[in-house]
Amino acid sequence: MIISSLILKNWRNFADISVEFGERVFFVGPNASGKSNLLDVFRFLRDIAKPGGGLQKAVEDRGGISKIRCLAARRYPDVEIEVQLAESSEEKPTWRYSIGIKQEARGHRRSILTYEKVWQNGNQILNRPDRDDNNDSARLTQTHLEQINANVNFRDISRFFESILYLHLVPQLLRYPEAFSGSAIPGDPFGRSFLERVARTPELTRKSRLKKIEAALRIAVPQLKQLTDVKDERGVPHLEAVYEHWRPRAGKQREDQFSDGTIRLIGLLWSLLEGESPLLLEEPELSLNAGIVSKIPALIYRIQRQKKRQIFISTHSYDLLSDKGVGGKEVVTLTPGVEGTSVMVASSIREVQDLLQGGVSVADAVLPRTTPPKVSQIELFK
Amino acid sequence: MEPFPVSLAVEDQLSEAVLKKILRFAKDRYLVSTCYNRGGFGYLKKNIAGFNNAAKGIPFIILTDLDNSECPPVLIREWLPYPKHCNLLFRIAVREVEAWLLADWNGFARYLGIVKKDVHLDVESIKNPKHLLIELAQKSRKRRLREAIVPGPKSDAKQGPDYNGALITFVNEFWDIKAAMGKSLSLKKTVKAVTDFKPVYRN
Numbered sequence: 001m002i003i004s005s006l007i008l009k010n011w012r013n014f015a016d017i018s019v020e021f022g023e024r025v026f027f028v029g030p031n032a033s034g035k036s037n038l039l040d041v042f043r044f045l046r047d048i049a050k051p052g053g054g055l056q057k058a059v060e061d062r063g064g065i066s067k068i069r070c071l072a073a074r075r076y077p078d079v080e081i082e083v084q085l086a087e088s089s090e091e092k093p094t095w096r097y098s099i100g101i102k103q104e105a106r107g108h109r110r111s112i113l114t115y116e117k118v119w120q121n122g123n124q125i126l127n128r129p130d131r132d133d134n135n136d137s138a139r140l141t142q143t144h145l146e147q148i149n150a151n152v153n154f155r156d157i158s159r160f161f162e163s164i165l166y167l168h169l170v171p172q173l174l175r176y177p178e179a180f181s182g183s184a185i186p187g188d189p190f191g192r193s194f195l196e197r198v199a200r201t202p203e204l205t206r207k208s209r210l211k212k213i214e215a216a217l218r219i220a221v222p223q224l225k226q227l228t229d230v231k232d233e234r235g236v237p238h239l240e241a242v243y244e245h246w247r248p249r250a251g252k253q254r255e256d257q258f259s260d261g262t263i264r265l266i267g268l269l270w271s272l273l274e275g276e277s278p279l280l281l282e283e284p285e286l287s288l289n290a291g292i293v294s295k296i297p298a299l300i301y302r303i304q305r306q307k308k309r310q311i312f313i314s315t316h317s318y319d320l321l322s323d324k325g326v327g328g329k330e331v332v333t334l335t336p337g338v339e340g341t342s343v344m345v346a347s348s349i350r351e352v353q354d355l356l357q358g359g360v361s362v363a364d365a366v367l368p369r370t371t372p373p374k375v376s377q378i379e380l381f382k
Numbered sequence: 383m384e385p386f387p388v389s390l391a392v393e394d395q396l397s398e399a400v401l402k403k404i405l406r407f408a409k410d411r412y413l414v415s416t417c418y419n420r421g422g423f424g425y426l427k428k429n430i431a432g433f434n435n436a437a438k439g440i441p442f443i444i445l446t447d448l449d450n451s452e453c454p455p456v457l458i459r460e461w462l463p464y465p466k467h468c469n470l471l472f473r474i475a476v477r478e479v480e481a482w483l484l485a486d487w488n489g490f491a492r493y494l495g496i497v498k499k500d501v502h503l504d505v506e507s508i509k510n511p512k513h514l515l516i517e518l519a520q521k522s523r524k525r526r527l528r529e530a531i532v533p534g535p536k537s538d539a540k541q542g543p544d545y546n547g548a549l550i551t552f553v554n555e556f557w558d559i560k561a562a563m564g565k566s567l568s569l570k571k572t573v574k575a576v577t578d579f580k581p582v583y584r585n
Binding site: 318350351354355356357358359360364365368369371 | 389415416417418419420425429431432433434435436437438439440
């Protein structure tokens with residue numbers, strides 16, 4: 001299943017947007033235009049649906065409604081999210097899920113639903129607030145999505161949201177986990193417990209994935225061989241590889257000796273192979289050689305041929321988008337303005353469409369639009 | 383009159399600053415929508431068919447250096463062997479945009495702090511204006527500018543570490559287009575073309 005469309009009102013940078021998605025989506029935009037905040041909407045839905053999650057926690061983890069609400073918002077203080085889910089981009093959406101959230105005006109100032117609605121194949125099967133909600137307003141502090149008793153008719157949506165994966169692997173976290181102690185961030189978005197995730201995977205699957213990753217790694221880092229996972233004497237999982245050098249017996253290295261690029265590439269490849277659910281990748285180009293970055297779109301395509309999973313990628317990379325196989329319909333541009341960030345599918349912009357028709361690559365046609373208009377004034381920084 | 387939107391395509395940051403200054407000089411008739419600038423003439427040449435096609439929706443101004451090509455008409459024929467859209471303005475600096483900076487000789491000499499007699503009057507006949515500009519900057523009495531524009535003694539770079547920054551400051555704050563137009567025909571023609579440009583809009 002894929003998220004085929006998204007409507008947002010008052011979500012962070014976005015005052016009011018509506019956008020459609022296919023199987024592969026590239027988000028581009030200047031710094032601070034809201035690429036991560038757009039990805040965060042999917043994580044928010046996941047946080048509502050997952051076990052131990054729920055609406056209150058999902059909002060609290062983000063610092064409350066006031067942090068979520070769009071700064072550009074004026075008259076409409078409610079946050080609203082609507083997504084449609086389809087089997088694939090060629091099919092009509094099966095599900096539509098829509099919620100509105102606001103903050104209680106007084107008292108505990110909890111987050112409360114202004115509505116929660118679900119449609120299946122065009123028929124509405126949930127419409128809150130209903131009579132029960134009106135009799136007991138505390139009910140509106142929870143979505144039906146997060147409740148097994150209440151979501152029986154649309155549990156597919158709940159399971160789908162719950163399965164959304166996000167990865168923005170920070171090599172330093174993985175290399176020096178003890179230096180970043182303290183409570184873990186829910187969902188481990190930055191990969192601190194990535195190695196535990198690898199170790200928890202059933203052995204056969206794990207071995208087969210590591211083998212595939214090693215084969216791919218061998219091209220990027222030819223000196224690295226025999227990637228395996230091991231546990232140290234305290235039972236802590238590690239990744240280990242043989243690093244070839246001039247000595248006849250090459251030395252073994254663990255992840256704390258791997259380069260940033262190697263770690264990020266392993267994380268990227270692992271997350272592509274893991275699961276069938278939508279995957280959110282934040283700037284996968286970081287630390288990687290340009291030649292490897294330019295292969296990422298095709299890599300994603302190959303994964304998608306095997307399993308129909310949707311992949312969202314935020315990127316600044318010219319190399320990544322230079323792939324001629326990336327179409328203007330797959331690229332979503334974010335443009336900040338005084339009324340919040342506007343979001344458009346690149347091919348719906350006339351100028352981009354004409355450039356693409358004239359043989360210009362997506363990178364050449366779209367990325368110049370994301371350059372801040374006053375970037376030349378950086379010269380004034382003396 | 384309302385300014386009208388236009389997209390630009392240029393070779394480098396310096397050309398971008400120069401073209402934007404010319405647009406401001408042309409009584410601010412324009413509002414720049416997007417500036418396509420990925421470095422080098424190869425990029426412009428590769429994408430010119432696309433810019434020509436996009437010109438039907440939004441006017442395009444392209445600025446490139448003549449470099450070693452024979453003359454502007456030959457370069458245009460070589461780059462655009464098919465009909466040019468009337469909303470595409472294709473301008474060429476003879477031989478490089480740096481020559482347009484040198485064309486305001488008084489201003490440039492004052493900015494660098496060099497003796498004015500080093501002047502080369504016919505800027506269009508300079509074979510390699512960038513090379514000359516760097517040579518001149520070497521004589522600059524202003525150490526900060528000299529070090530920014532000229533590659534260091536042990537460096538094998540083609541330009542100094544803040545070449546663009548130093549020259550863009552000159553373009554934005556001191557460059558006298560009127561004076562420069564008197565010394566450079568290609569600049570004079572470009573300013574006139576930009577001032578007279580009348581794009582056709584079809585919705």
